[in-house]
Amino acid sequence: QSVLTQPPSVSAAPGQKVTISCSGGTSNIGDNFVSWYQQLPGTAPKLLIYEDNKRPSGIPDRISASKSGTSATLGIAGLQTGDEADYYCGTWDSGLSVNWVFGGGTKLTVL
């Protein structure tokens, strides 16, 4: 059971936009920056978003993210078949002990 809750799966057609939610609490998302990672099949995770909504160099602007209170959202517009992957949110949890936590992951299917 992950501290951060993500939907197990989302799907959309090519060209459409999809959003993936990440719900947490005051000791994690509510108090710390969120980052997002993309994991293509059989590969290591790759950083997509850091500090809630910033894109590293090389990440296209059709990738976006936001945060409000204890929830964060990743958006992917202009979906492509190459976007099919697992997506994870992550942040520090500064509750009883300092601990980095990931969401359970969301499988994106491009129909």
Place this chain on the structure above:
Amino acid sequence: QLQLQESGPGLVRSSETLSLTCIVSGGSISSSDYFWAWIRQPPGKGLEWIGSVYYTGTTYDNPSLKSRSTISVDTSKNQIYLNLRSVTAADTAVFYCARQLASGSWTFDSWGPGTLVTVSS
């Protein structure tokens, strides 16, 4: 360009110690800007942070591992190490090493390809 490469035995017997090495090239682990982390992923499951280490040896560890893990660094070799004691089948996973920003979002901005470790009985 920074590269991280995990290495170690692909098979470990139950109750023994899993030992992995992460070789960092294209950058120094002695940089004050970064921690270095181990993250694992059981087959078909999600990511779990194991812990992070600074070049000084300071570590943060996942309390859920109940002190079974030890993460260390060798700055002279530019390598990071993971020891996980008393392993069981539940520790079977792909293990990744990653670079972690030491401020701001503490993001993992660069990852190794990962190495699969299977725990056998």
